[in-house]
Amino acid sequence: MSNSQETYLHHDRYSRQIRFQPLGREGHECLAAGKVLLVGVGALGTVTAEILARAGVGFLRLVDRDFVDLSNLQRQSLFDERDAREGTPKAIAARNRLRQINSEISIESIVADVTPRNVVEFSRDVDLILDGTDNFEIRFLLNDLAVREGKPWIYTGCLGSDGQMLVVHPGSTPCLRCLMPLGPPGTIDTCDTAGVLGPIVYTMAAWQAMEAIKILSHNDHAVAAGLHVVSLWNHRTRVLPLDRLRDENKCPTCFARRFEWLEGNRFSETIRLCGRKSIQINPGDSQQRDLAKLAERIAAAGLSIQCNPYYVRFVIDPQRITVFADGRAIIEGTDDTTLARALYTRFVGT
Numbered sequence: 152m153s154n155s156q157e158t159y160l161h162h163d164r165y166s167r168q169i170r171f172q173p174l175g176r177e178g179h180e181c182l183a184a185g186k187v188l189l190v191g192v193g194a195l196g197t198v199t200a201e202i203l204a205r206a207g208v209g210f211l212r213l214v215d216r217d218f219v220d221l222s223n224l225q226r227q228s229l230f231d232e233r234d235a236r237e238g239t240p241k242a243i244a245a246r247n248r249l250r251q252i253n254s255e256i257s258i259e260s261i262v263a264d265v266t267p268r269n270v271v272e273f274s275r276d277v278d279l280i281l282d283g284t285d286n287f288e289i290r291f292l293l294n295d296l297a298v299r300e301g302k303p304w305i306y307t308g309c310l311g312s313d314g315q316m317l318v319v320h321p322g323s324t325p326c327l328r329c330l331m332p333l334g335p336p337g338t339i340d341t342c343d344t345a346g347v348l349g350p351i352v353y354t355m356a357a358w359q360a361m362e363a364i365k366i367l368s369h370n371d372h373a374v375a376a377g378l379h380v381v382s383l384w385n386h387r388t389r390v391l392p393l394d395r396l397r398d399e400n401k402c403p404t405c406f407a408r409r410f411e412w413l414e415g416n417r418f419s420e421t422i423r424l425c426g427r428k429s430i431q432i433n434p435g436d437s438q439q440r441d442l443a444k445l446a447e448r449i450a451a452a453g454l455s456i457q458c459n460p461y462y463v464r465f466v467i468d469p470q471r472i473t474v475f476a477d478g479r480a481i482i483e484g485t486d487d488t489t490l491a492r493a494l495y496t497r498f499v500g501t
């Protein structure tokens with residue numbers, strides 16, 4: 152193939168996006184130079200990563216602690232039955248597929264649990280941080296980090312047929328803690344207890360990727376302001392303006408610049424219990440859990456439970472999980488802290 156043909160093909164790949172005037176060739180060059188950290192490569196993360204890889208974003212760092220499971224395939228776009236059969240780590244399976252989609256960009260995949268200890272390193276050289284998690288503790292950690300470092304980040308979440316998105320431009324727009332001054336909402340419904348439909352994942356990932364493209368191409372004036380709330384089942388979309396929240400709540404993070412998750416004060420503690428093949432997770436908050444509600448949700452997920460005034464216990468073979476009223480949990484049957492944290496997030500919340 153001659154050089155001129157190669158050049159032609161190279162430019163043809165992105166020609167439709169370059170033709171979109173607010174982006175143009177200049178905007179596309181910015182995307183090609185853009186560096187993104189994507190935390191969580193599950194439902195939201197795979198779809199967002201696929202859109203950004205196809206758009207030619209130059210560098211994607213994918214971090215995920217989990218493995219592909221058959222129940223992921225209903226909504227996680229980059230995975231197939233072979234990944235589920237082989238239990239491939241999601242960050243690796245996603246990278247392999249993305250490389251087939253676009254071999255011109257750089258993709259780095261990291262199989263790890265994001266914690267206050269490693270998150271600074273993961274985000275050091277990126278322009279933008281994206282949320283592909285299902286976990287408020289990690290979102291508050293990312294929020295602390297983004298505000299402290301002055302980097303934009305996008306909070307995105309899905310549950311059932313509903314989704315939310317908030318673009319945080321530290322210093323000029325409200326942050327996640329402006330919205331939730333007390334921190335994570337405690338035990339909450341998760342995709343494992345309340346379910347999630349594919350279309351809301353694709354919708355929210357598309358919104359997140361759209362805002363990412365605007366930020367990376369320096370079209371900040373076009374970035375969505377406020378909290379975007381979507382309910383696809385009820386076909387409703389709302390935008391809640393949050394302009395005053397930052398000052399009204401005297402936000403501990405972006406107003407008082409206290410970074411409690413990043414400093415580890417409110418981040419959960421995970422320890423191996425000696426000689427028991429068990430892990431204990433101590434949440435970083437001091438909230439009491441409503442055990443009756445937790446039991447109800449876990450029962451709704453089809454798991455058999457044992458419940459008394461002190462704890463809720465359930466089995467996800469081969470692990471047995473006991474959750475106490477202060478949110479502390481013991482996960483028996485494993486000494487893998489990453490697995491234990493993943494199970495806690497999936498069934499108890501954050």
Ligand SMILES: [Zn+2]
Binds near residue numbers: 327328330402403405
């Ligand atoms: Zn704030």
